[in-house]
Amino acid sequence: MYEKNGEKYFVVDGHTHFWDASPENWKPGQEQYAKGWIECFHAYQGLGPPETHWSLEEFQKYSEERMMKDVFTDGYVDVAIFQPTNLKQWYTEGFNTVERDALLKEKYPDKFILNTTFDARDGDEGLRKLEADVDRWGCKGVKLYTAEWRGESRGWDLKSPEAARYLEKCRELGIKNIHVHKGPTIWPLDKDAFDVRDIDHAATNFPELNFIVEHVGLPRIEDFCFMAVQEPNVYAGLAVVVGGLMHARPRFFNKVMGELLFWLGEDKLIFGADYAIWEPKWQVEGFVDWKMPDTEEYSDYGPVSVEAKKKILGLNAAKLYDLDVPAELRLEGQPAAEPVAS
Amino acid sequence: MTMTAARSAGAISDQAADVAAAVWSALGTVRDPELDDPLTELGFVSHHDVTPEGEAVVRLRLPTYFCAPNFAYLMVADAYDAVSAVPGVTKADVRLEDHFAADAINTGVAARSGFVESFRGEAADELDELRADFLRKAVLAGTDRVCRSVLAEGVDPARLADLTLADAPEGPDLWRLIDRRHELGLPCADHDALIVDPATGEAVQPDALRLHLGLARATRVSQEANSGVCRGMLAARYPGSKQ
Numbered sequence: 001m002y003e004k005n006g007e008k009y010f011v012v013d014g015h016t017h018f019w020d021a022s023p024e025n026w027k028p029g030q031e032q033y034a035k036g037w038i039e040c041f042h043a044y045q046g047l048g049p050p051e052t053h054w055s056l057e058e059f060q061k062y063s064e065e066r067m068m069k070d071v072f073t074d075g076y077v078d079v080a081i082f083q084p085t086n087l088k089q090w091y092t093e094g095f096n097t098v099e100r101d102a103l104l105k106e107k108y109p110d111k112f113i114l115n116t117t118f119d120a121r122d123g124d125e126g127l128r129k130l131e132a133d134v135d136r137w138g139c140k141g142v143k144l145y146t147a148e149w150r151g152e153s154r155g156w157d158l159k160s161p162e163a164a165r166y167l168e169k170c171r172e173l174g175i176k177n178i179h180v181h182k183g184p185t186i187w188p189l190d191k192d193a194f195d196v197r198d199i200d201h202a203a204t205n206f207p208e209l210n211f212i213v214e215h216v217g218l219p220r221i222e223d224f225c226f227m228a229v230q231e232p233n234v235y236a237g238l239a240v241v242v243g244g245l246m247h248a249r250p251r252f253f254n255k256v257m258g259e260l261l262f263w264l265g266e267d268k269l270i271f272g273a274d275y276a277i278w279e280p281k282w283q284v285e286g287f288v289d290w291k292m293p294d295t296e297e298y299s300d301y302g303p304v305s306v307e308a309k310k311k312i313l314g315l316n317a318a319k320l321y322d323l324d325v326p327a328e329l330r331l332e333g334q335p336a337a338e339p340v341a342s
Numbered sequence: 343m344t345m346t347a348a349r350s351a352g353a354i355s356d357q358a359a360d361v362a363a364a365v366w367s368a369l370g371t372v373r374d375p376e377l378d379d380p381l382t383e384l385g386f387v388s389h390h391d392v393t394p395e396g397e398a399v400v401r402l403r404l405p406t407y408f409c410a411p412n413f414a415y416l417m418v419a420d421a422y423d424a425v426s427a428v429p430g431v432t433k434a435d436v437r438l439e440d441h442f443a444a445d446a447i448n449t450g451v452a453a454r455s456g457f458v459e460s461f462r463g464e465a466a467d468e469l470d471e472l473r474a475d476f477l478r479k480a481v482l483a484g485t486d487r488v489c490r491s492v493l494a495e496g497v498d499p500a501r502l503a504d505l506t507l508a509d510a511p512e513g514p515d516l517w518r519l520i521d522r523r524h525e526l527g528l529p530c531a532d533h534d535a536l537i538v539d540p541a542t543g544e545a546v547q548p549d550a551l552r553l554h555l556g557l558a559r560a561t562r563v564s565q566e567a568n569s570g571v572c573r574g575m576l577a578a579r580y581p582g583s584k585q
Contacts, residue, residue, distance in 0.1 A: 036407035036442055043406065046578030047571070154464060194410075219376070219571070221564035222479070226557060245567065248574045252567035259560045300559065 001329065002076035002313075004288050007306050010329035012317035013080040013280055015179075015214060015239035015272025016071060016112075018104055019096035022061040027092050033149075034090040041277055044240070047248040048278045062276055064104060072111060075273070075280030078314065079323060081113040083143035083179055083214070089150060098133060105137065113321055115141040115179065119148060120156045120163040127169050134173045140321060141177035142170060143214075146198075158198040167206050177320050178202075179237060181214040194220045196227050203231040210320055212270055215240040221256060225263035235320070236260055238312070239272030242283045246290065254292055258301030266308035270317045287313065307331060355394070361430040362392040368424040369400065375473050376413050377569045378480040378522075381421065384569075385576050385583065388439070396432035398425045403439055405575035411443040415460065416469055418451045440579075477526050478540035483562035484519035485537055489555065491515060492536070502555075503548040508532035 002009040021038035023031075042059050045052075054062075071077045082105065087095035094100065098116045105114040116133040118126050133139055147155040156163065158180070170178065182194045196217045203211045214237040217224025228234040241260075245253035260269055271287070273280035292304050310331060318325050369390065370382045381387050381402065389401040400421060404414060422436040437448045443461075450460025458465050488510050489502060495511060507530065510516050523530040528543040535545035537554065546554045577583075 033442065040406045040408055043575050043578040047574050152463060219564065219568040221567065222482075222557060222560040225560050244571055244574075249567065249570035252563070252570045255563040256567050259563050262556070263560065 001078055002284050002288060004285075007288075007310075008329050009076075009284070009288060009310055010314040010318065010325050011075075011077045011079075011280070011284055012271065012314040012321075012323065013071065013075070013077045013273045013275065014212070014237055014270040014317045015083050016080040016275045017083065017085070017096045018064075018067060018101050019085075019276070020061045020093065020100065021059075021091065021095060025061075025091045025093055027088075027090055030090045037087070037090060037095070044244060044277050047244045049247050049282055052279050052282055054276075059276065064107075067104070067275070068108070068111075070279045070281070071273075071275055075275075076284045077273075077280050079111060079113060079318075079321075080275075081115060081141070081272075081317070081321070083115055083181075084117045085143070085145050085148075085181075086117060086119075087145075087148065089148065098137075102137060113141070115139055115143050115177075117143050117145070118166050119144075119150075120158075120160055120166055121150060121153065123162075127166065130166070130169055130175075131173060134175065140175055141179060142175055143179040143181065145181050147182070158202040163198075163202065164205065167202060167209060171206065171208060176208070177210050177212060178206075179212045179214055182217060182220075194218075194223075196220060196224050199234065200227045200231060203234050207233055209233065210235060212237045212320070214272070216256070216260060221259060225259055228268070229263045234264075235268045235270055235316070236264055237270050237272050239274035240277075242271065242287055243274050243278035246283065246286050251297075253290075254298055254301070257290075257304070258292060258298060261304065261308070262301065266304075266311050267316060269312045270320070271313045284313065357430070358392045358394055358396075361396065361398070361428065362390060364428045365390055365392060365398050365400070365425050365431065368428050369421060372417060372420040372424050374413065374572075375416050375476045376410075376565075377572060378476070378483065378565060379569060381417060384573065385580075386417070387421075388580075388583070392431065396430055398428065398431045398434050398436075400425055400434070400436040401439055402437070403576075403580065404441055405572045405579060407440060407442055409441065411441075411447065411461070412457070412465075412469055412472055414438060414441060414443065415447050415450070415457050416473060418447050419457075422451050474526065477522055479561050479565065480522045481519065481526065481528065481538075481540040482558045483565045484515065484522055486555070486558040486562040487515040488519050488536070489558070500548075502537060503535075503546060503551050505536040506533050507536055510536055 002011055026034035038060055042056050045054065071080055082101035084098045084101055085096045101114055105112045114137045116130065116139045118130050146157055180199055182196060196213060199211055199213060210233050212235040213224055216236040216238065218240055228236065241256055245256060273283050288309060292298055292301050315325065315331065366382065369387050370380045372381050373379060374381065374384055386402050386404060387400065388403045391399045402418060402421060418436060418438050422434055425431060425436055426434040438444045446460050457469050491511050493499060507520065520530045528538055528540065537546045538544060539546055
């Protein structure tokens, strides 16, 4: 919970990780990718305020204690959602697997929501694993990383019949939140890898599932907005928007937020700090202080209310995951949890 | 004798410097297709040089190790072509560095073997359609820029659909828009409509204008925000280098 000027904010961090990218975990023969990956993440941290930068060594593998302090003690977060990224092609034990995240979920059950993942290339075995994860941890969401490499394959997309089988399974198992991350190396390479049109297709065919597009489809915000405005069950995950732009590129932060609010509206935006790329503390504080400037350059965008910020920082995600929000942190007239996209 | 040799070496190095300057100008015509900005301005050229024998040596770098290989390929190939065409350049050695697909890209570009051949099994088509997609985005973003300067002159927004390119204020934004429309084969004469659908070249009708301009604005915001992120990442990756 964060409090400022007498207003109290229930904070859900919609995008967090507990990864191990230490050199001991780099897969023999794949070291250059494992190293390239974590160095790329580390460079993103450079877009945050200098006093929040970590050494690369610390960043490769951090402790449970550090995470709990950064996210919950210092970072105002009430509940954080684990979004796993396996990357077993490059990391021997995986990068940020469900099993690793589960270590913390089991120890701090009220602090974390544990999402699992699937890969549409895994066939029947993957479907059984998905079912087992739901049995074991009660997962209500999945994080899909469609660009994950596997042998010669550089990824998959949500339009395929294989993906439809998995989405059907999600519906059956009570998983209702599908978080999708578009990546740069999806096959085939001659098409735009960030294309979000496969999400449009899946969202239309599975209206009872919610599709949360992580990083708002960056770097294709315009395609994402245009797609999302037509699909009532598509949401925007703000990880990277706040962390990557608010401090480093404030003008564009204003404009990107302006566009997201214009096309999707304040009920569809989900805050995510993307820890450990960025710590939540400065993002939550900065977001609550942020105002859309009242100048000509931003005249197409309206002011952003305290109520909108409360929704974006936590109440929207609380709805998607049926979280019980303490009465004093709810908006007036809002029940504890509303049914989602029924 | 010594003096003559010195003078002649000086003449050669002057000539090499002129060619190097021309190489730099040529690199300035190569754009990141996604960001629609020149490589030289983005800081993507880390080194350029011309040997006394006329070999142009160019090194390119990108904001991350995992920047999309298709766009990277286009930039390296375009840079190779632009540099090779400079008078006085006898050979071009253009290479991308610090990138996961650098070897495949550099080898493919130097052998002029095309994208499909360079990434055998991973790509079915050359990149023309991808490039055209992003030119269409550049037209949309440019439309937002130019329309804003039109409106700043007090033009009634309801009249925008009636305007032609000749009605827009002269300047780099307009020239850039015309240039991109020309590249796509869209109408770009003075009497052509200011606002056209970049997919068809048809003038946008008044009832579709609001949505079209909204998309144009979002496209520009997206392009400029991405450019901002890329510049920030490049600066973080290569600290101390000129941006």
